[in-house]
Amino acid sequence: xxxxxxxxxxFLSSSILWGPRSTPVFGVNVSIGANSQINTYVCYLYNGYxxxxxxxxxxxxxxxxxxxxxxxxxxxxxxxxxEEHEIFLTExxxxxxxxxxxxxxxxxxxxxxxxxxFPFINNNELGWSNKLFxxxxxxxxxxxxxYNINHIDGEYFxxxxxxxxxxxxxxxxxxxxxxxxx
Numbered sequence: 001x002x003x004x005x006x007x008x009x010x011f012l013s014s015s016i017l018w019g020p021r022s023t024p025v026f027g028v029n030v031s032i033g034a035n036s037q038i039n040t041y042v043c044y045l046y047n048g049y050x051x052x053x054x055x056x057x058x059x060x061x062x063x064x065x066x067x068x069x070x071x072x073x074x075x076x077x078x079x080x081x082x083e084e085h086e087i088f089l090t091e092x093x094x095x096x097x098x099x100x101x102x103x104x105x106x107x108x109x110x111x112x113x114x115x116x117x118f119p120f121i122n123n124n125e126l127g128w129s130n131k132l133f134x135x136x137x138x139x140x141x142x143x144x145x146x147y148n149i150n151h152i153d154g155e156y157f158x159x160x161x162x163x164x165x166x167x168x169x170x171x172x173x174x175x176x177x178x179x180x181x182x
Contacts, residue, residue, distance in 0.1 A: 022047045024074040026066055026081065027158035028107070028165075030114045038111045038119065042156055043074040051158075063089070063102050085163045087170070106166040113143070113169065113178065114152055128179045139181045 022045040029040040041062035044051040053073065057065070064070040067089060068078030075081070082089050082104065089102045111118065112127035114134055130136035134152060135143060143149050146168075147161040157165045168174040 022053075024081075025051060025159045026062075026074075027156035027162045028110060029154075029156045030110050031153050032119060036120070038114075039107065040156075042158075043072075044158075045074065046159075059107060060101060063104055063107075067102060069102065085167070087163070087166045104166075106170050109169040110165070113139075113165075128175060130179070130182055136182055139178065142178070142181050 025044040025046050027042045027044070029042070030038065031040075032038055033040040037058070039059065041057050041059060043053075043055045043057070043062070043065060045053040055074070061070075063082075065072045065074050066081045067083075068075050068080045071078060087104065087106050089104050091100050092103045093100050112129070114129055115127040116129045116132050117127060118125045119133070130139060134140075140152065143152060147157050147165055149155045149157055149161070156162075168178075
């Protein structure tokens, strides 16, 4: 009987202490935010019930966490999630320091779903939005249906929707289709 009680207490305490294993959730918000950044990157842990341990970060830190270059609670096994989702990284070199770093052209294209022209000075590149500073109403409906995002200003493209968006913005057929939605 004593053995049963010990095993029962061990089982109960171990299930409480270890609980369900958390999985990482990555995402992006495409709107001008803090420090005049167009995209705001976020990592969460999903424990099976809710998103928690939210961390907002800049693009370089986000790439290092998601690619597994840096260890983090969001990627303790240092998995290259970009590679897993077939999103390609390139190596770039900073002009001043000559340090190399990983960059992601898919992340660089995200502003185009929201803006018709680059929102800051010194760049004349055109976006894919049919309105100046946000998608047209029909483009917003499309974003809601495809990526489950109700409002581009305040919501994040998260988890599988985030990876689908990154895949889509690198697909020329998707770009043509998105631009044609009026």
